Amino acid sequence: MNWYTEQWSNDCKFSIKYNKVLHSEKSAYQQIDFYQGDEFGTFFTLDGLMMVNEKDEFIYHDMIVHPAFATNPSIKKVLIIGGGDGGTAREVLRYKTVEEVVMVEIDERVFRLCQKYLPITAKGVEEDSRMQLRFEDGLAYVKNAPDESFDLIIVDSTDPISVGEGLFTTAFYQECYRVLNKDGILINQHESPYFAEDASHMRRAHKKIKSIFPIAKVYQYHMPTYPSGHWLFGFASKTYDPIKDIQAEEWEKFGLKTKYYNTDLHVGSFCLPTYVKEELERDE
Amino acid sequence: MNWYTEQWSNDCKFSIKYNKVLHSEKSAYQQIDFYQGDEFGTFFTLDGLMMVNEKDEFIYHDMIVHPAFATNPSIKKVLIIGGGDGGTAREVLRYKTVEEVVMVEIDERVFRLCQKYLPITAKGVEEDSRMQLRFEDGLAYVKNAPDESFDLIIVDSTDPISVGEGLFTTAFYQECYRVLNKDGILINQHESPYFAEDASHMRRAHKKIKSIFPIAKVYQYHMPTYPSGHWLFGFASKTYDPIKDIQAEEWEKFGLKTKYYNTDLHVGSFCLPTYVKEELERDE
Numbered sequence: 001m002n003w004y005t006e007q008w009s010n011d012c013k014f015s016i017k018y019n020k021v022l023h024s025e026k027s028a029y030q031q032i033d034f035y036q037g038d039e040f041g042t043f044f045t046l047d048g049l050m051m052v053n054e055k056d057e058f059i060y061h062d063m064i065v066h067p068a069f070a071t072n073p074s075i076k077k078v079l080i081i082g083g084g085d086g087g088t089a090r091e092v093l094r095y096k097t098v099e100e101v102v103m104v105e106i107d108e109r110v111f112r113l114c115q116k117y118l119p120i121t122a123k124g125v126e127e128d129s130r131m132q133l134r135f136e137d138g139l140a141y142v143k144n145a146p147d148e149s150f151d152l153i154i155v156d157s158t159d160p161i162s163v164g165e166g167l168f169t170t171a172f173y174q175e176c177y178r179v180l181n182k183d184g185i186l187i188n189q190h191e192s193p194y195f196a197e198d199a200s201h202m203r204r205a206h207k208k209i210k211s212i213f214p215i216a217k218v219y220q221y222h223m224p225t226y227p228s229g230h231w232l233f234g235f236a237s238k239t240y241d242p243i244k245d246i247q248a249e250e251w252e253k254f255g256l257k258t259k260y261y262n263t264d265l266h267v268g269s270f271c272l273p274t275y276v277k278e279e280l281e282r283d284e
Numbered sequence: 285m286n287w288y289t290e291q292w293s294n295d296c297k298f299s300i301k302y303n304k305v306l307h308s309e310k311s312a313y314q315q316i317d318f319y320q321g322d323e324f325g326t327f328f329t330l331d332g333l334m335m336v337n338e339k340d341e342f343i344y345h346d347m348i349v350h351p352a353f354a355t356n357p358s359i360k361k362v363l364i365i366g367g368g369d370g371g372t373a374r375e376v377l378r379y380k381t382v383e384e385v386v387m388v389e390i391d392e393r394v395f396r397l398c399q400k401y402l403p404i405t406a407k408g409v410e411e412d413s414r415m416q417l418r419f420e421d422g423l424a425y426v427k428n429a430p431d432e433s434f435d436l437i438i439v440d441s442t443d444p445i446s447v448g449e450g451l452f453t454t455a456f457y458q459e460c461y462r463v464l465n466k467d468g469i470l471i472n473q474h475e476s477p478y479f480a481e482d483a484s485h486m487r488r489a490h491k492k493i494k495s496i497f498p499i500a501k502v503y504q505y506h507m508p509t510y511p512s513g514h515w516l517f518g519f520a521s522k523t524y525d526p527i528k529d530i531q532a533e534e535w536e537k538f539g540l541k542t543k544y545y546n547t548d549l550h551v552g553s554f555c556l557p558t559y560v561k562e563e564l565e566r567d568e
Contacts, residue, residue, distance in 0.1 A: 003297075011301035011323035013287075017294070039295035056478075059557070194340075194508050222506065222514035222557070224478050229513020230506035260557040268555025271548040273343070273506070 004035055004043075006050055008227035009195040016040050016053075016225070022117050027109040029163050034117045040225070042118055044085070046110070046158055050225050052085045054120055061121070062261035063221045063269070064233055065091035068152050068185045070251035070266055071235075071242045075151040076100065079179070081138035081167060082189075083156035084110030086122035092154075093128050094256055101131050102150075106163060108135035139166040139175075148181040155188035160201050168201065170208045177212050177238075186236040190218055193276040194228035202232060206280050209236045217242060218280060219269040221260070235270075243270055288319055288327075290334055292511035293479040300324050300337075300509070306401050311393040313447050318401045324509070326402055328369070330394070330442055334509050336369045338404055345405070346545035347505045347553070348517055349375035352436050352469045354535035354550055355519075355526045359435040360384065363463070365422035365451060366473075367440035368394030370406030376438075377412050378540055385415050386434075390447060392419035423450040423459075432465040439472035444485050452485065454492045461496050461522075470520040474502055477560040478512035486516060490564045493520045501526060502564060503553040505544070519554075527554055 005015040018037035025032050034044045041054025052060075065088060069075055076099045078092050084105040092101055103125075105111055111133070114122035126133060134141065138155075153176050160168035167188075176186050190205055192198040202218075210216040213236035223231040235242045248263035272280075289299040302321040309316050318328045325338025336344075349372060353359055360383045362376050368389040376385055387409075389395055395417070398406035410417060418425065422439075437460050444452035451472075460470050474489055476482040486502075494500040497520035507515040519526045532547035556564075 009323060011321055013299045015297045015299070017296070037295055039293060194506075220506070222478075222504070222512070224512035224514060228506070228508035230508060259559045262555075262558045262561075264555040265557055266555075268552030271546075271550075271552025273544045273549055274546045275543045277546075 004045070006048065006227075009197070012195070014225070014227070016043070023113060025109065027107050029107045032109060032113060034113060044113070044118065047162060049159070051158070052087060052118065052121060053225055054118075056223060056225055057087050057121060059221060059223055059260045061087040061091045062258050063219070064088055064154060064156060064187055064189070066251075066258060066261040067219065067235060067242055067266050067269070068154070068187050069095060069254070070246055070248065070263055071237075071240045072151065072183060072185060073097070073247055073250040073254070075185075077150045077152070078102070079145075079150045079153045080104070081142070081153065081155045081157065082106075082164070083154065085114045085118060086111065086125040088154055088156045089125045089131065090121060093125070093130065095254060099130060101128075102134065103131065104134045104136060104138045104141045106135070106137050111135070139172050142172065142175040142179055145179045147178055148184075149179055151181055151184060153180060153184070153186045155186070157189050159191065160205070168205050170211070173209050173212050180238060183239045184237065185240065186213065186234070188234040188236075190232040190234040192226065192228055192231050193273075193279055194230050198227060199279055203279055203282060205234065209234055213237060215239075215241055217270055218272065220272060220276070221269060243267055288329070290332065290511075293481070296479070298509070298511070300327070307397060309393065311391050313391045316393060316397060318397060328397070328402065331446060333443070335442075336371060336402065336405060337509055338402075340507060340509055341371050341405060343505060343507050343544045345371040345375045346542050347503070348372055348438060348440060348471060348473070350535075350542060350545040351503065351519060351526055351550050351553070352438070352471050353379060353538070354530055354532065354547055355521075355524045356435065356467060356469060357381070357531055357534040357538070359469070361434045361436070362386070363429075363434045363437045364388070365426070365437065365439045365441065366390075366448070367438065369398045369402060370395065370409040372438055372440045373409045373415065374405060377409070377414065379538060383414060386418065387415065388418045388420060388422045388425045390419070390421050395419070423456050426456065426459040426463055429463045431462055432468075433463055435465055435468060437464060437468070437470045439470070441473050443475065444489070452489050454495070457493050457496050464522060467523045468521065469524065470497065470518070472518040472520075474516040474518040476510065476512055476515050477557075477563055478514050482511060483563055487563055487566060489518065493518055497521060499523075499525055501554055502556065504556060504560070505553060527551055
């Protein structure tokens with residue numbers, strides 16, 4: 001019997017049974033491994049950390065995309081940084097009103113392998129005429145992008161170690177601010193409050209974003225295959241408040257069926273436990 | 285290196301490191317094991333399943349107690365079924381307005397061992413003059429209790445297998461209804477939506493409770509050491525709606541410091557993911 005095991009913290013680990021390893025390689029950026037199992041279907045890891053599996057990817061991709069569109073249903077130009085599995089692009093492309101999606105993934109191998117092994121997230125993304133796929137450094141891309149050129153930036157990154165590190169810096173968030181139009185929204189992978197190291201990443205990212213964007217909030221969701229199952233996204237914006245300005249009725253008109261997201265949950269997801277709020281507001 | 289491992293589903297397991305086993309015994313009802321570790325402190329299992337640990341017991345105990353009191357701050361008489369670790373009683377007893385707490389735990393050994401090894405939950409409970417501790421079958425106790433004798437019943441049970449099974453039956457919920465006064469609230473341990481077996485327990489419990497109580501809702505929280513980390517309580521009542529009737533300002537007057545619960549989170553916790561709502565409403 002084969003088990004993929006991830007160390008969630010010093011004293012805690014999580015294991016998933018698999019039938020076989022579909023593919024393993026070391027790309028220019030990271031170790032990439034694809035597994036095939038029963039309950040979780042196909043899943044892949046980067047540098048040994050769970051990224052996407054067929055059982056619960058819908059949770060992550062619903063929550064990284066739909067709250068922004070329910071807050072501003074007029075979003076037309078979207079920049080995705082990272083997101084190599086394609087799931088974030090897949091959800092964005094469901095909005096027929098979106099005109100242009102630029103996805104900047106540093107590691108082309110992740111996307112190509114997901115096209116082959118994980119069509120649930122990657123299928124159809126490259127074929128959509130509104131997509132512009134770029135395999136390059138997201139930080140450099142944003143530095144060179146014109147002012148106010150996107151309505152929404154989604155940072156679908158790994159943890160702020162190794163490849164993803166630059167996407168958790170003040171310099172990067174400042175460039176995002178500049179590149180967003182006056183109603184712009186920034187969504188970012190915001191780590192987790194439960195284990196100490198993740199909580200430290202969470203607090204530092206929030207502090208940086210809050211220093212740049214007038215509106216900076218954090219929302220939570222249940223992601224069982226990520227450490228502790230308690231995971232967060234950041235919602236930062238120049239104008240819109242994700243709770244006060246939610247346009248639930250407008251969003252319903254898109255007619256999108258979602259398995260995790262709904263507009264009640266949207267509002268509820270910004271109601272954080274007291275210890276999380278305190279940790280976010282704590283000075284270092 | 286020693287690891288306590290729990291099988292969360294067919295293809296998924298969760299492990300916590302411990303330094304030593306503090307105590308193991310087979311009581312008249314179940315296998316009881318206490319462990320001591322670093323990150324999770326002292327923890328104990330019943331029949332090999334995680335019950336309580338020092339790192340995240342505050343989440344479970346905040347969420348099983350405070351939503352009921354914020355909905356009806358006038359609660360005076362409380363019945364706890366199960367809850368042998370003492371944590372639920374501890375939180376209830378923080379309300380000075382509570383006059384009487386009956387705790388009916390079938391297995392006295394659980395409570396005695398928690399007094400010894402887990403004072404974080406059990407300390408002071410027996411000494412409080414408002415407490416009546418009874419070590420007997422909860423189902424039988426409720427059958428024999430007078431009509432309308434409690435404001436709140438909290439079912440702090442194990443899973444609906446072995447010892448806890450009777451606490452997930454229609455007959456039991458009917459007795460709870462009878463024993464609750466006209467404003468009465470029933471809170472119950474409601475399993476989890478993510479893994480198929482837990483979701484089946486969740487759906488069946490909800491169906492039964494909904495057939496008896498005019499108000500029957502489910503709320504969620506992040507409990508990292510329970511399977512999937514996505515865990516639920518049921519809120520059933522004769523009169524009060526936990527969202528519309530929340531008395532946030534009244535609850536604030538109690539002046540209780542809570543690490544997980546707050547009245548915003550209270551409302552947010554009833555906003556469930558779409559797949560959970562569908563599963564709860566689905567006919568078998």
